[in-house]
Amino acid sequence: MDIVIENIGQLLTLDKKGPVKGSEMNDLSLLENAAIGIKNGKIEWIGTADEATNIKANSTIDAKGRLVTPGLVEPHTHLVFGGSREQEMALKQQDVPYLEILKQGGGILSTVNATKKASYDELLEKALFHLDRMAAYGITTVEAKSGYGLDKETELKQLKVAKEAGEKHPLDIVSTFLGAHAIPPKYKADPEGFLDLMAELFDEIKAENLAEFVDIFTETGVFSIEQSRHYLQKAKDKGFGVKIHADEIDPLGGTELAVELGAISGDHLAVTSDEGIKQLAASDTIGVILPGTSFYLGKDTYSRAREMIDAGAAIAISTDFNPGSSVTENLQLIMSIAALKLKLSPEEIWHAVTVNAAHAIGRGDQAGSIAVGRNADIVIWDAPNYMYIPYHYGVNHVNTVIKNGSVLFERQEIR
Ligand SMILES: O=C(O)CC1=NCN=C1
Ligand SMILES: [Zn+2]
Numbered sequence: 001m002d003i004v005i006e007n008i009g010q011l012l013t014l015d016k017k018g019p020v021k022g023s024e025m026n027d028l029s030l031l032e033n034a035a036i037g038i039k040n041g042k043i044e045w046i047g048t049a050d051e052a053t054n055i056k057a058n059s060t061i062d063a064k065g066r067l068v069t070p071g072l073v074e075p076h077t078h079l080v081f082g083g084s085r086e087q088e089m090a091l092k093q094q095d096v097p098y099l100e101i102l103k104q105g106g107g108i109l110s111t112v113n114a115t116k117k118a119s120y121d122e123l124l125e126k127a128l129f130h131l132d133r134m135a136a137y138g139i140t141t142v143e144a145k146s147g148y149g150l151d152k153e154t155e156l157k158q159l160k161v162a163k164e165a166g167e168k169h170p171l172d173i174v175s176t177f178l179g180a181h182a183i184p185p186k187y188k189a190d191p192e193g194f195l196d197l198m199a200e201l202f203d204e205i206k207a208e209n210l211a212e213f214v215d216i217f218t219e220t221g222v223f224s225i226e227q228s229r230h231y232l233q234k235a236k237d238k239g240f241g242v243k244i245h246a247d248e249i250d251p252l253g254g255t256e257l258a259v260e261l262g263a264i265s266g267d268h269l270a271v272t273s274d275e276g277i278k279q280l281a282a283s284d285t286i287g288v289i290l291p292g293t294s295f296y297l298g299k300d301t302y303s304r305a306r307e308m309i310d311a312g313a314a315i316a317i318s319t320d321f322n323p324g325s326s327v328t329e330n331l332q333l334i335m336s337i338a339a340l341k342l343k344l345s346p347e348e349i350w351h352a353v354t355v356n357a358a359h360a361i362g363r364g365d366q367a368g369s370i371a372v373g374r375n376a377d378i379v380i381w382d383a384p385n386y387m388y389i390p391y392h393y394g395v396n397h398v399n400t401v402i403k404n405g406s407v408l409f410e411r412q413e414i415r
Helices: 022-026 086-093 098-103 108-117 120-136 152-168 191-199 202-207 225-237 254-260 274-281 291-296 305-310 331-341 346-352 355-359
Strands: 003-012 030-039 042-048 059-062 067-070 072-074 139-145 172-180 213-217 241-246 265-268 286-289 315-317 378-381 398-403 406-410
Touching: 022 305, 022 346, 067 072, 072 355, 108 152, 120 139, 120 152, 120 398, 120 406, 139 152, 152 172, 152 202, 172 191, 191 225, 213 225, 225 241, 225 254, 241 254, 254 265, 254 274, 274 305, 286 305, 286 355, 291 331, 305 315, 315 331, 315 346, 315 355, 331 346, 346 355
Parallel strands: 003 059, 003 067, 072 139, 139 172, 172 213, 213 241, 241 265, 265 286, 286 315
Antiparallel strands: 003 030, 030 042, 067 378, 378 398, 398 406
């Protein structure tokens, strides 16, 4: 054995077929006084602390009775972007609505301008920097969207940056093409024409393996249900999985569209209708809930994720890391907001940041669980149990992050 992690107080394996739905999300199996054996970057053995004493290993890590879980899976980020939008904070404080800022040419369009100006290397360096911070927060697999180009050249630039970031950085990246993120000014009167332009990229993106999913912002003032249906059907016909930024601000019925199209996930779902909750619960589409965005946009209402799970849906949660509507890589903070504002139990939250998040990006067989044969993506936490993480909010509880069997991050003691 290469490494044995011994003296694990509480081990959450989350070793379930998944996606985990409804009341199943509350059924969290855990092992106490456990140990894990790692060999060639994979999990080779899981057992008790006593059994571990008979195992020869090149090195051991003493978990000192702490919590150990799978590496977190981040299913929804806008990782690759130029610039920043701190100047919009004042508008948010004056309660200028998100869609109004966008209409005035700010918001997404402001980041589009900055992304077009940024060089490939600047975008790559920035993405690697944010991936380092995500790793330090315990995240070991990340979904990354394009969507700040809104022209062929810049959308491809973003996707190529994400691909190279995945090759250069130890975290695993899953890419999504979000060229349909907003309508650029020159297509203001012709959103369909813009979607046709973005759809022309499908063949090249598929051929160069630049994205596995195609996503669209279905929202008032962006793309309608009909435009989204037509565009995503084209993407499905080209062999892409589909996702939808659905029911974030206005309840257009994006959740129902995600279910209708067999989307792997419907994301945001902040204002999903009763009918949408019913259809989601009866489907295989995973609801990816972004409560940090509701918080950051100063919303009084949050996704009805509690009702979604009670109705039988599979739910994942995410930071929605992006430069305008949720500027944080701290998925642990989102776990706390999910507890306090979505009223999810700690058990549901742990399913939502591991096994269900992995399934929401097509990695259910590779990430989000600790099981023999899986990649050794593991986090040792400075916490006695799994309830502690959502309970103690806003800080980083990570002690050690292991990715494919290598230690990526260890908290440094200052004393
Ligand atoms: O504002 C942004 O940059 C990201 C976003 N897209 C749709 N909702 C939020
Ligand atoms: Zn988003």
